[in-house]
Amino acid sequence: MRGIMRLFVFVAALLCAQLAGAYTVVIDPGHGGKDSGAVGKISKEKNINLAVALKLGEMIEKNCPDVKVVYTRKTDVFIELHQRAHIANKAKADLFISVHTNAMPKKIIRRGTETYTLGMHRAADNLAVAKRENSVITLESNYEQKYEGFDPNSSESYIIFEFMQDQNMASSVSFAKEVQQQFSRTAGRINKGVFQAGFLVLRETSMPSVLIELGYISTPDEEQYLNTQKGQQAMAESIFNAFKSYKNKK
Ligand SMILES: [Zn+2]
Numbered sequence: 001m002r003g004i005m006r007l008f009v010f011v012a013a014l015l016c017a018q019l020a021g022a023y024t025v026v027i028d029p030g031h032g033g034k035d036s037g038a039v040g041k042i043s044k045e046k047n048i049n050l051a052v053a054l055k056l057g058e059m060i061e062k063n064c065p066d067v068k069v070v071y072t073r074k075t076d077v078f079i080e081l082h083q084r085a086h087i088a089n090k091a092k093a094d095l096f097i098s099v100h101t102n103a104m105p106k107k108i109i110r111r112g113t114e115t116y117t118l119g120m121h122r123a124a125d126n127l128a129v130a131k132r133e134n135s136v137i138t139l140e141s142n143y144e145q146k147y148e149g150f151d152p153n154s155s156e157s158y159i160i161f162e163f164m165q166d167q168n169m170a171s172s173v174s175f176a177k178e179v180q181q182q183f184s185r186t187a188g189r190i191n192k193g194v195f196q197a198g199f200l201v202l203r204e205t206s207m208p209s210v211l212i213e214l215g216y217i218s219t220p221d222e223e224q225y226l227n228t229q230k231g232q233q234a235m236a237e238s239i240f241n242a243f244k245s246y247k248n249k250k
Pocket residue numbers: 030031037038045100101133
């Protein structure tokens with residue numbers, strides 16, 4: 001009898017935890033302040049990321065009263081990568097969404113959206129994106145100590161990612177797939193797919209985490225689109241729809 005009572009109390013506690021709305025999502029607009037991220041002809045990556053991230057957060061706050069939204073930044077300020085992960089870990093977040101905008105060197109034209117989860121660098125292409133997004137740590141003081149000797153420009157530094165077990169991998173990939181589907185379904189954008197790469201900010205978080213590349217700031221029509229209200233709204237709505245669908249399956 002006592003065993004049954006205990007089980008009852010346990011189940012009730014679980015239900016309460018769910019009803020209390022203990023779900024936290026951390027939204028991380030990439031770059032900020034002295035770190036512009038990629039720079040296009042008419043805009044900077046940091047501003048696109050922030051605009052879409054704020055719209056996404058607003059949608060979640062308005063439509064999901066059971067979800068707490070935490071931002072790593074809400075204004076144009078510089079936040080170190082490990083600090084972004086720390087904010088998410090401290091908030092005991094259930095999901096971490098980092099929002100970025102892609103770029104290609106020289107005059108290479110590429111179009112489409114990508115969503116990354118932490119993983120091995122299988123393709124040279126993925127390594128290039130990870131290197132570019134990680135290189136921000138060189139703007140931080142003592143980055144060698146902070147990231148345990150990690151050198152964002154050395155391929156060897158990425159080998160360690162191959163040995164890292166990520167228990168949140170399946171959830172991260174499942175959310176990433178939803179995001180990519182919604183980019184084509186909701187916003188009519190090109191879905192380039194889900195990839196794995198060695199992003200430092202994802203390595204340091206301890207919950208399902210993704211890094212989204214909204215499109216190419218280096219491709220004029222995509223840069224244009226990502227700077228319109230309509231484009232930013234559609235991108236935010238896509239991520240929001242993916243979030244709802246992902247959370248409902250949990
Ligand atoms: Zn970026």
